[in-house]
Structures are given as structure tokens and as C-alpha cells.
Amino acid sequence: MSGKKPANKAWGGRFSEATDEFVTRFTASITFDQRLYKQDIRGSLAHAHMLHEVKLINDDEFRQIKVGLASILEDIESGLFEWSVELEDVHMNIEAALTAKIGEAGKKLHTGRSRNDQVATDIRLWLRDEITDIHTQLIRLQNGLLDLAEREAATIMPGFTHLQTAQPVTFGHHMMAWFEMLDRDKGRLQDCLKRLNRSPLGAAALAGTTFPIDRELTASLLDFDGPTANSLDSVSDRDFAIEFCAFASLLMTHLSRASEELILWASAQFSFIDLPDRFCTGSSIMPQKKNPDVPELVRGKTGRVYGHLMGLLTLMKGQPLAYNKDNQEDKEPLFDAVDTVSDCLRAFADMIPAIEVKADNMREAALRGYSTATDLADYLVNRGIAFRDAHEVVGKAVAFGIAHNKDLAELSLAQLRAFHPSIQEDVFGVLTLEGSVSSRNHVGGTAPEQVKKAVAAARTMQSLEK
Ligand code: ARG
Numbered sequence: 267m268s269g270k271k272p273a274n275k276a277w278g279g280r281f282s283e284a285t286d287e288f289v290t291r292f293t294a295s296i297t298f299d300q301r302l303y304k305q306d307i308r309g310s311l312a313h314a315h316m317l318h319e320v321k322l323i324n325d326d327e328f329r330q331i332k333v334g335l336a337s338i339l340e341d342i343e344s345g346l347f348e349w350s351v352e353l354e355d356v357h358m359n360i361e362a363a364l365t366a367k368i369g370e371a372g373k374k375l376h377t378g379r380s381r382n383d384q385v386a387t388d389i390r391l392w393l394r395d396e397i398t399d400i401h402t403q404l405i406r407l408q409n410g411l412l413d414l415a416e417r418e419a420a421t422i423m424p425g426f427t428h429l430q431t432a433q434p435v436t437f438g439h440h441m442m443a444w445f446e447m448l449d450r451d452k453g454r455l456q457d458c459l460k461r462l463n464r465s466p467l468g469a470a471a472l473a474g475t476t477f478p479i480d481r482e483l484t485a486s487l488l489d490f491d492g493p494t495a496n497s498l499d500s501v502s503d504r505d506f507a508i509e510f511c512a513f514a515s516l517l518m519t520h521l522s523r524a525s526e527e528l529i530l531w532a533s534a535q536f537s538f539i540d541l542p543d544r545f546c547t548g549s550s551i552m553p554q555k556k557n558p559d560v561p562e563l564v565r566g567k568t569g570r571v572y573g574h575l576m577g578l579l580t581l582m583k584g585q586p587l588a589y590n591k592d593n594q595e596d597k598e599p600l601f602d603a604v605d606t607v608s609d610c611l612r613a614f615a616d617m618i619p620a621i622e623v624k625a626d627n628m629r630e631a632a633l634r635g636y637s638t639a640t641d642l643a644d645y646l647v648n649r650g651i652a653f654r655d656a657h658e659v660v661g662k663a664v665a666f667g668i669a670h671n672k673d674l675a676e677l678s679l680a681q682l683r684a685f686h687p688s689i690q691e692d693v694f695g696v697l698t699l700e701g702s703v704s705s706r707n708h709v710g711g712t713a714p715e716q717v718k719k720a721v722a723a724a725r726t727m728q729s730l731e732k
Contacts, residue, residue: 276358276376295594296349299356301601303342305391306356306384307335312487313379313467320478322378327371334368335360355594356388357381378477379470382501382589386466389597391488393510396604397459403611404452404517405728408445410618412728415441416721420714422699423538423628424637431635434699437623438717445724447520454513462506465490469500472588501589504582507600511575514607518568521610525561528621532558538631540622545613560617564610571606574599632699633673636664641696641705642674649688659686 275281285293311332318328338360341347353359358381365372415438425435465485468474474497481493494500531538541558549555577599581592639660646656663685667674674682675697682689695701707713710720 275352275354276361290354291351293354293591294351295355295597296351296353296359298598298601299385299594300342300349300359301597302356302385302388302392303360304339305388305395306360307339308391309384309387309467309488310335310360310375312484314375315487316480316484317374317377319483320480322477323371323374327374330368330371331364331375334364334372337367338363355381355385357384378475378479379467380472380501382471383466383469383497385593386469386501386503387488389600390462390464390466390490390506393506393600393604394459394462396608397455397462397510400604400608400611401452401455403608403615404448404455405731407611407615407618408448408452408724409728410615411441411445411448412721412724414438414618414621415445415717418623418625419717419721420703421623421625421628422632422703424632424635425712431631431637433640434632434637434702435712436703436714436717437625437628438714438721439712442717442720442724444520444524447523448517449724451513451517451520454516455510458506458509458513461509463491464494465492466494466500466503468493469497472498472501498588502585502587502593504578504593504596507596508575508578508582510600511571511578511603514571514603515568515575517607518564518571518610521614522565522568524614525565528561529558529565536631537627538624540624541617542620542622545617545620560613564613567606567610571603574603629699633675636667636674638674638697638699638702639664641702642693645693645696646686646688651686651688 275285314323314328314331314335317323318325323331338347341363347359347363349359350362353362361372361375364375417438418441419436419438421437422434423437423440424431425433425440465481465488467484467488468479468481485491485493494503528539528541530536532541541556541560543556545558545560546556547559549557578596581595585592642663643653643656643660646659647653651659663674663677663682666681666685667677675694679689679691679693682693696705704713704715707715709716
């Protein structure tokens with residue numbers, strides 16, 4: 267085709283030679299942006315509706331455009347549509363198909379519009395739908411955590427700092443910690459949606475249009491909260507995609523942390539939980555292996571989502587107003603971030619309710635690690651000893667326990683009193699795991715009673731949201 271004018275191109279008028287074959291492929295986005303076909307058609311229908319309303323197209327033209335777009339949608343969904351790389355992107359593919367189907371009326375659709383505001387609209391519409399799905403998945407996962415937390419509100423496990431046994435906590439409390447992380451993620455997602463939900467349509471190429479368009483009308487037809495305020499900003503802004511990836515990155519941070527804990531807990535060394543076989547795979551060489559692939563993959567996939575956030579930030583850095591072709595690079599990272607997050611949420615939401623808790627092993631581990639040492643120090647403080655002195659006394663008792671291979675609760679009253687005369691028979695009440703957790707009975711504490719309250723409060727919030 268070289269040497270010939272690109273007659274099939276919407277912008278071919280001012281060109282005297284055809285586009286280089288490699289450049290055609292290099293500049294095209296059709297291989298990935300065809301994913302926006304539904305939103306592109308929806309946006310075109312709203313635009314045509316508005317053109318008709320302000321009398322830029324007549325009744326018959328509007329009708330033909332509607333019929334034509336509906337049949338294109340059908341062709342695409344039944345796999346009959348032929349995407350052409352020559353036509354560069356989803357917008358020009360659909361517009362060319364429309365003109366091929368209905369003739370002159372098809373050529374009028376692009377009045378008062380540019381691909382710049384068109385793509386900005388499409389991608390917002392697309393992300394808005396995806397955000398709704400992701401929101402639903404997040405809630406499903408959160409509800410799974412609430413059920414598990416409630417069921418295991420009184421199940422005792424060691425709590426860790428520095429991955430060393432610190433104090434006993436309840437497993438339900440641990441699940442509620444995950445719930446809280448996700449709840450903040452949900453807030454960030456909702457926040458992203460609020461700013462995203464404005465219509466760029468009508469900004470045209472960059473400066474607006476000379477036609478008497480009605481931007482309020484297209485915004486409301488597309489269920490946006492209203493039109494964007496500045497045409498230059500409208501066609502160049504990709505903040506919403508970056509915000510989504512920032513949300514996604516933090517969500518993945520949280521899922522990777524939960525994954526890491528599940529992996530540790532499922533190991534033979536911890537043996538706190540069992541992951542059902544359907545979420546694990548085996549080894550081709552070691553017959554005994556059962557690998558926690560699902561949480562490992564979630565942990566691993568976190569990296570690509572961070573990468574997309576960094577990619578999009580760098581894509582926008584230093585870009586002059588208004589639209590630049592650079593922005594075509596926004597789609598693949600955004601699509602992949604959405605797909606990754608959706609899959610990971612789904613995997614987690616399916617897996618959480620199926621976790622089998624090995625309460626006896628958790629309890630055993632909590633008993634082994636001197637996890638009630640702080641309780642003994644607090645006991646002494648309640649009998650008038652300064653905390654620093656109490657800390658010292660208990661440190662010595664722990665050293666004695668280690669030397670004799672006994673936990674604090676296993677020492678006799680006489681042995682304990684050797685460290686401080688204020689210690690009485692009632693000390694065993696605080697040295698038990700149950701005594702320890704149930705005495706942390708305040709908002710945000712690990713007591714089973716508080717866990718149940720936190721679950722109930724969270725359930726109320728969840729039900730208000732829907
Ligand atoms: N495929 C383009 C993109 O994704 C659509 C907008 C093209 N606009 C232009 N002036 N070349 O950004």
C-alpha cells in the first residue's frame with residue numbers, strides 16, 4: 267500500500283502517502299482497546315441522542331444510528347465483527363462499521379466530538395462498571411471474614427511481634443484486623459469512584475466545540491454526576507486510573523500480608539490451619555507436598571499491580587496539556603490491574619470460608635511462648651509495684667521457666683512467690699490464656715466479647731451500605 271494515500275483512514279485527507287506498515291501496527295490500540303466496545307457504543311448512543319435533541323441530526327438519522335449501533339453490538343458479541351488494525355482503535359473501527367452499514371448518517375455521528383473525549387469517556391465508563399464488581403467482591407470477602415471471626419471469636423492463638431510469640435490473642439480478633447484493612451480499601455475505592463464519575467464528553471479534541479452541544483444531557487444519559495469542568499483537563503486527565511491503581515496496590519499489600527500469614531500457618535512448623543485441597547497443588551517430585559499456591563500467587567501478583575501504579579504515574583509525569591498519544595498506554599496497565607485484583611479477591615473470598623482452624627495447635631503454641639508474661643507484670647502493677655520493676659521480676663521468672671522447661675502457669679505458687687512476695691493464689695487467674703484474652707476487654711481489644719461486638723458493629727455497617 268505504500269505510496270498510496272490512506273483513503274480508508276478517518277484522518278486521511280491531508281496525507282499524501284500511506285502510513286508505514288509497521289507504524290500502523292505500532293500506533294494501533296485495537297488489539298487491546300476493543301475491550302471498550304460496549305462503553306464506546308453506549309457513549310455514541312448518548313452523543314447521538316444529544317445531537318438529535320439539539321437538532322444537529324434529524325429523526326431519521328438518529329434512528330438509523332441507533333439501529334446501526336445496535337447491530338454492531340450484536341456483531342461484536344456474536345464474534346462476527348472484524349476488527350481492523352488499519353482502523354487503529356475501537357472508536358474508528360466502530361464508526362467505520364456504522365458508516366458501512368447506514369451510509370451518510372453514520373458520518374454525522376462524530377459531529378462535536380473527538381476521539382480524545384470519546385476515549386476519556388469510554389475508559390471512565392468501563393472502570394466504573396469494574397469498580398462496582400470489585401466492590402461486590404470486596405464485600406463478599408469481608409462477609410466471609412466476619413463469619414469466620416464470629417465462629418472463632420474465642421479461639422486462642424499466639425499474637426506475634428517480630429514474629430516472636432508476644433501475647434495471646436483470639437483468632438477472631440486476627441480476622442477482624444484483616445477486615446479493617448479491607449474496610450479502608452473499600453473506602454478508597456468508593457472515593458476513587460466519586461471523582462471518576464464525571465463526563466468528559468463534549469470537551470472534544472481539547473477546547474470544546476462550536477456546536478450547541480448539551481453536556482449536561484450526555485452526562486445524565488451516561489449516569490455521570492455531571493460534566494467535567496475544563497475541556498483541556500478532561501481529555502488529558504488519567505488521575506482516576508492512577509487512583510484506582512493506588513487503591514489496588516494497597517489492597518494487594520493487604521492481601522499479600524494475609525497470604526503470607528496463611529502460608530506460614532499452613533506450614534508443618536505452625537500447623538495453625540489447613541487449606542482445603544481444592545486451593546492447593548502438589549509437587550511433581552515430592553509426594554508428601556501440599557502447596558498453598560493460591561495465597562502464594564496472590565502474594566506474587568502484588569508485584570505487577572505495584573508495577574502498573576508506577577507505570578501510570580510515570581506515563582503522566584511531565585505530560586504537557588492536553589491529549590498526547592502517550593495516553594494510549596493507560597489501558598493495558600489499568601486492564602491488568604483490574605483483572606488481577608478481581609481474580610485475587612475472588613480467590614480469597616472463595617478460600618476464607620473454607621479455612622480449617624486447628625484450635626488445639628494454636629492453643630498449644632500460645633502456651634509454649636510465655637505469652638502471658640505481660641499479664642503477670644500487670645498483676646504486680648495492680649499490687650502496687652512499678653511497671654519497670656514488675657517487668658524485671660517477670661523477666662527473671664521467664665528465665666527460670668526456660669531453664670526448667672516450664673511455662674509460667676506451670677510453676678508452683680511457691681516458685682512464683684520466690685520472685686515476688688505479692689504473688690498470691692489468684693495469680694493463676696491471669697496466667698491462663700483465657701484470663702489473659704478476656705481481660706483485654708475494651709474497644710479494639712482481643713477479648714472474645716469485644717470480637718463479637720466488633721463483628722456485630724461491622725455487620726450493621728455492611729448492611730447499611732447495600
Ligand atoms: N486510541 C487512542 C487512545 O487510546 C484514542 C484517542 C486518539 N486520539 C488522537 N488524537 N490520536 O488514546
